[in-house]
Amino acid sequence: MTTITNTPETLRAAMVDQIKAAGHATTPAVEQALRTVPRHAFVPEATLEDAYADIAVITKRATDGSALSCASVPTIVAMMLDQLQVQPGHRILEIGAGTGYNAALLTHLTGPTGKVTTVDIDPEVTDGARRALDATGNQQVHVITRDGALAAPENAPYDRIIFTVGAWDLPPALWEQLALNGRLVVPLRWRGQTRSVAFNRSDDALVSDSMQLCGFVPMIGQEGERTGTIDPNGLVSLYWDADQTIDPSQLTGVLDQPKETVWSDVLVGPQEPFDGIWLRLTAQDNRVCRLATDHAAIDTDLCTPAIPSRSPALVEDASLAYLAIRKIAAGRHELGAVGHGPHGKDLARRLCDEIEVWNQDREAQPLVRASCARPAGENGQDLNVQLIEKTESRLLARMP
Template sequence: MNTTARFSTEVLRNRLLDEIVGERVAGLYDPRVEEAMRTVPRHEFLPAVSVETAYANQSVSIKDNPAEDALPFSCASKPDVVFFMLVQLQLEPGHRVFEIGAGTGVNAAYMRHLVGSSGLVVTGDFDGEVTACARKTLDATGFRDVEVITRDGALGAEELAPFDRIIATVGVWDPSPAMQNQLTPGGRLVLPLRWRGLTRSVAFTRQPERLLSDSVKMCGFLPMIGQDGEHAGYVDDAHLIRLFWDDDQAIHPPALKTAVSQQGTVVWNEASVEPVESFDGVWLRLSATEPATCRITVKPAAIDAGLRRPAAPALSPALVDGDSIAYLTLERMPVEEGTEPRFRLGAVGYGPQGHGLAERLCTQIMACSGDRTAEPVISLYPAGTPDYELTDGYVIEKPSARMVISY
């Protein structure tokens, strides 16, 4: 690489980190993580794209999925998400860390930089093509001492355990026993945890009887291969309205076809948001109170045909009960000239029970209006833990864990 090219990549990399540090999308910061990401050459782990793309704050697909409306099989995560998840992980020199989801290898390189020569980084992936690529890029960039293994990440790496830290860079619906048991006492586990159609990066500390969260941040990740507890289905024949729900929920999207073809009922309340203000807290509170919580995705053609626009058409919270549905919506409020616009929040219901579902959704809008940044506390207990040993909160059953959400 010549001097001009080296200078340009350094400028682009530093510009990206300046943006990430300045915005702090999750409100988290660690100078050691910043230094690692300013040092490791991300573009060398993404040789198939331009350096401008490599240093843009966006995810990069590295293995596509040809199926309809499907996510890629593998991608390099958004740099700002990588940043705050590494902050959540709290790596120190000498730590032993296992990564589930090898990707391009760049995250393992960041972690190797953080744990130093006395630490150990192991990264694994289900896909042999992905691990081969990660091995190649890590070798080419001087990180030959990172261990790369090909296996189901849910199994962990028992031969190298225990680990001080475990991190997943794929969406995890069912936290496996290995994720819980291969941690040292007091060790940290960071997962893009999936439930009720949403994904949040949750940082846990291992306690004697459970894993206890201390950080829950918005993120988006590809789902982990081999975990089949999540379902998706279309409401309509044109495949414009899609629902996402969990295995323990009795949701049948085609049962809603008649309801969404008719006039909906809108319920408003006094809560409102600014244009860039998050309403993520509504979804989190719904998941902690309403067993009917799921996700709705709506394409523009459905809105053009008369369906009321969800608050975020690509992913909004919804409640479903049999042949009825309600989901979060919003509308711009009248404002005086020169003032910032605001949007009031509400819910639109369809079907015989749609109005009641919309009112229930609005109850949770009001519940979180006092503090929209409040994070729930999430506890993970091993499957089979008796009820009397659980902390207070709403329980979601997973095959390998009992998940308790509380506020």
């Protein structure tokens, strides 16, 4: 009898085939890097199967169990490398060393004439990355223990900068160290959602040309997102940005008020994403935020959002509305909104209006322009532009 074992090579090949089937690793260079670099060598405590599964491998946790560092989901890694558009000879900075796996992929992409620098605030993480990189023949990667917000001026300027941690803000060091016409890829959080955004450097601004849904361990030291519960039992929470005038105390008990439900006639199938509605809203309405609900609130019909852990909501004073979904037929669901409070129905209608516009072009994405200072002549008062104020940067978002 012949026993067939899953070797690292066969598992890695299957992983890349799955990534390709998902629509990522779109260039021969990225595909070859993924087929070459041994991911299992960077997560030695994981089984071979887990090392090559399409999952994040957690390598360090906080005392409360939350992830502090990990090897990211392979499809997300490939997606972001596609966005980064690395060329041989590039100088690259990575913020968030993780296991060192992504730095090894970047080294393969830049070739012998390139240079990769990776930075992380946690010495335990950088020590682990250094060991794995050395063990896999990537001694040329420069590993630095430092607050990622400071980046690495000693090896600047960079043709490419990539964040492998979630960022709420864009630190000034990016403008100082990213070369003109350089490219930045960052999992950026605004209005409660996170997107891997690819920016091109143009003079004093960064202009987006690609956005993909993602989730990452948050960067330490960026505290711009606020959160609060809106029911006595703490089952329903809101997440909003510091520049928004949302006061959860005004919403206490709002979910006990009558529901105002509005349906859009827009249908989606089980595999059809609808996160683009939220993305559009961030460029159209400064009242949008994230709503998260415990399953106990759903079981009692207190709050029934489309996705319990993360659904867009609109908040105005003591009223709110959130995205909802209902089954219409086998494999078909209708999108709508549920409102509560004095303006709840109006907010629900507003959400449904955006659902209907999204349905006309589901692939449309906003253009985001990021800068260190408010751009001259643009004050965010244009109804077609949303100004999102961060601590050290500003975003202007508009639909094309």
